[in-house]
Amino acid sequence: MAPQQEVFGAKSKLCAIEDLCAIEHPYQRYLGLKYVEFKRVNGRLVIPKSNILNFLLFLAVVDCTGNVIKTAIAINDRDVTKAQEVFAVFGMGLVMTMRGFMLGLNRGKLLKMYNAIDRIFPRSEHLQQHMEVEKVHNYIKKRFFYLHWFLTVSVCGFIFMPFVKFMAFHGFKSDAPVSEEFHVYASWLPFGVKDKVSTYPYIYVYELFLATAASHMLVVWDQIFVILISQLCMYYEYLGKLLAEMNVPDAMDxxxxxxxxxxxxxxxxxxxxxxxxxxxxxxxxxxxxxxxxAGIAISICFNVVLITEAKNNLQIINYTIPLFVEVWLIYDASKWGQMLETVTARINERIYEQQWYDSSIRFGKYTLMWIQSTNVPFRLTVFNLFYVNMKHFQDMMILAYQLLTFLKAKGYTK
Known part of the structure; x- marks a missing residue:
């Protein structure tokens, strides 16, 4: 634990990186879905292996495979609407599964980066105040609070809507096959178990658990991404402050x-x-x-199609909820990428704004080389294919629209 300091006559605990690592969604605590749990051993952060994450990743892969099979069956039967519904769910399932794989496969890289940030983390009251650590941490905590509630409402709506529709329009006494609209996931399962009323409660509980587990893969990925990139932005901002506070004329003394x-x-x-x-x-x-x-662009495209072809308000709500979540996911990642680009660009501005031209020749050489090396800000990229910033968000919205136009031209949508 960090030591406590007296501030204006009251005790205040210094911020620590563990405060952010310990933030959990309430369902993570209740269900024990701790995919990435940080512990400090001999002064270093460690992440124990998570068998439950590996098991749930296996179930997620099975579900994605079932989506692909179901899509192939629907296309073979020329059932365009069902293929669209399955593909919309598959796109979002792919997002959650791949983010879960990132958590499971990159444990060593995560540890390395967390410990590198922990090594330079400010542990004095004066330094934390100068770097505004508490302000940054409070913003992150507040963001997580709103995100957790937003996802809870969205996921609960997505999960319970099929069950409510089943109780209202189908009923347990009916011998008719259970249609796909009464299931949380549109994936394929063998032996026709999803079509039977007698097995529906068990399949629904399985799908409920899988949807909850998959959504927490998204939550944990987002939490790690935001913590790491916000800490980097905080340090870049602090470096910019230090550069602005330099007394350049002292180099002549x-x-x-x-x-x-x-x-x-x-x-x-x-x-x-x-x-x-x-x-x-x-x-x-x-x-x-x-x-x-890739998954979000596919899902956005087909959700928009399904909204335009919806026959009642209940269907519109069912397709709109995941659509808003997907748009927000792209926007949020782009916003953080833009922030990182902005704070790194300020380093160049702070150096250039110094009176290096009135200083010694030696100091001028240092600063000119540094200005040249910081001329291009650091940008979050994806295999050097594109930059993750607000321009990327705009491009993704255009891409989803172009994909929708292409599908309409090919006759895959009405």
């Missing part, structure tokens, strides 16, 4: 020049360290962002 250049060396080293962390962040998330974009 023989009694102070050594201290100024030592300070400059420390800032350059700090900038290089942060750039290395940013590269690690990019390598850690590029594949999961790429697969998420």
């Amino acid at each position: 023989p009694t102070k020049s050594d201290a100024v250049f030592k300070q400059l060396h420390d800032y350059i080293y700090m900038h290089q360290y942060l750039n290395n962390l940013a590269v690690q962040l990019n390598d850690l998330f590029n594949f999961s962002i790429l697969s998420s974009d």
Whole structure:
């Protein structure tokens, strides 16, 4: 635990990175779905292996495979509406599954980056105030609070809507086959178990558990992504403050020049360290962002089609809820990528704004080389295919529209 300090006569606990790591969705605590649990051993953060995550990833892969089979069956039967519904669910299922794989396969990289950030985390009251750590942490906690409630409402609506429709329009006494609209997932299962009223309660509980587990893969991925990128942005902002506070004319004073250049060396080293962390962040998330974009674009496209072809308000609500979630997922990742790009661009501005041209030749050479190296801000990329920023959000919305237009031209939609 971090030591407590007296601030204005009251005790206040210093912020720690464990405060953010310990944030959990209420369902994670109740159901024990702890995919990534941070512990401190001998002063370092460790992440124990999660067997439950591996098991749920297996179920998620089975479900995605069932979606593909169901889509093939629907296309073979020329049932366009069913194929659209299955593909819309498959797109979102792919997003959650690939983000879950990122959590399961990159445990070592996660540990390396968390420990690298923990190594430079401010542990004094003065430094935390200067870096505004509490402000950043409070924003993240507030964001997680609203996100958890938003996803709880969305997922609950998505999960319980089929059951409500089943109780209202089908009933347990009916011998008619259970249609796909009464299931949470439109995936295929063998032996026709999804079509029987007698097995519906068991299949529904299985789908409820799978939907909850998959949504928590998304929550945990988002939590790790936001914590890491927000910490990086905080350190870049702090470096910009330090550069703005430098007294450049001291470099002309023989009694102070050594201290100024030592300070400059420390800032350059700090900038290089942060750039290395940013590269690690990019390598850690590029594949999961790429697969998420592909799945979300597919799902958005087919959800829009289903909304336009909906026959009642209940269907419109059922297709609109995941649509808003998907648009928000792309927007949120793009917003954080844009923020990282903005704070790294400010480093170049802070260096250029200094009066380096009135300082010593040695100081001028240092700053000119640094200006040149920071001329291009760091951008979150996906295998160098595109930048993850607000332009990317715009491009994804255009891509979904173009995909919709293509499907209409080919006659796959009405």
